[in-house]
Amino acid sequence: MEISLILTALISGGFIGAVLGFIGAGGAMVSVPILLYLFDFTPINATTAALAVVFLAAISGLAPKFKSGDVLVKEALTIWALGLLTNIGLGLIVTKIPDRVILIGFSLVLLGAAYSMIKSPVKAQPEKKMPVWALLLLSLLIGALTGLFGIGGGFLAIPILVLFFHTPQNKAAGTSLLIIALNCLTAFIAKFAIWDQINWRYPLIIALAAIVVARVASKLAAQTPTVHLKRGFALLLLCIACFTILTQT
Known part of the structure; x- marks a missing residue:
């Protein structure tokens, strides 16, 4: 392994872990481009390896959240279970989808995620709960995002938890990590x-760095304002999405 790529993997893993630990979402949205553009993975290999990296990092970030009581297990299992159909179904057929379609679809998801992070935070006590059909639809959408693009769906899970379950933002972020890990x-x-088919050397290094940083960031998240972090991350997602779309057109 080249020293430069090892250092790149360590830095990338640290960034992924920080994103998951502080925001509770977004790890896969940067893992996939990192594997695509820095390590020359194919789209299907990048989305698959990203699943392993983000799963391990999310598990690491969950430990402090469980200790502080910021993980709602029942709600996480509900959203995960409702999305199983699209998660597994699309995951089994994704190899038959052209790379260009996957990349453009992934870019559109990044644009949606960027918008969700830029807009004003969702109020913790909305006037109405989200109807059951909407919960089902969004859970299936989260499952589809994971199956197709290797994205855990945290950027959708957090508003679902706040709107449907009246969950405080800190608990929504912690529960989102469990949903991401399960998905x-x-x-x-x-x-x-x-x-x-995947060269696991660099994803393993990325995962190890992400595990360490996600644990630390998760502990610090409760005392750290995340508004500016989310806006900066949203700008990064916007740039990645535009770059990916331009390379595919």
């Missing part, structure tokens, strides 16, 4: 057929 593990297992 990523499910989609990763569904893609077992291509595990042997």
Whole structure:
């Protein structure tokens, strides 16, 4: 392994862990481009390896959240279970979808995620709960995002938790990590057929760095204002999305 790529993997893993620990979402949205553009992975290999990286980082970030009581297990299991159909189903057929379609679709998701992070925060006590059909629809959408693009869906899970379950923002972020971990593990297992096609050396280094940083960032998140972090991250997602779309057109 080249020293420069090892250092790149360590820095990338630290960034991914910080994003997951502080924001509670977005790890896969940067993992996939990192593997694509810095390590020359194919789209399907990048989305699969990203699932493993983000799963391990999310698990690491969960430990402090469980200790502080900021993880709602029942709600996380509900959203994960409702999205199983699209998560597993699309994960099994994603190898038949052209790379260009996956990349453009991934870019559109990044644009949506950037918008959700830039707009004003969702109020913790809305006047109405989200109807059951909307919860089902959004859970299926989160499952689809994981199955197709290797994205855990945290940027959607957090507003769902706040709107439907009246969850405080800190608990929504912690519960989002559990949803991300469950979704990523499910989609990763569904893609077992291509595990042997992936060079796991650099994703492993990325994952180790992400695990360490996610644990630290998760502990600090409760005392750290995340408004500016989210806006900066949204700008990064916007740049990545525009770059990816330009390279595919």
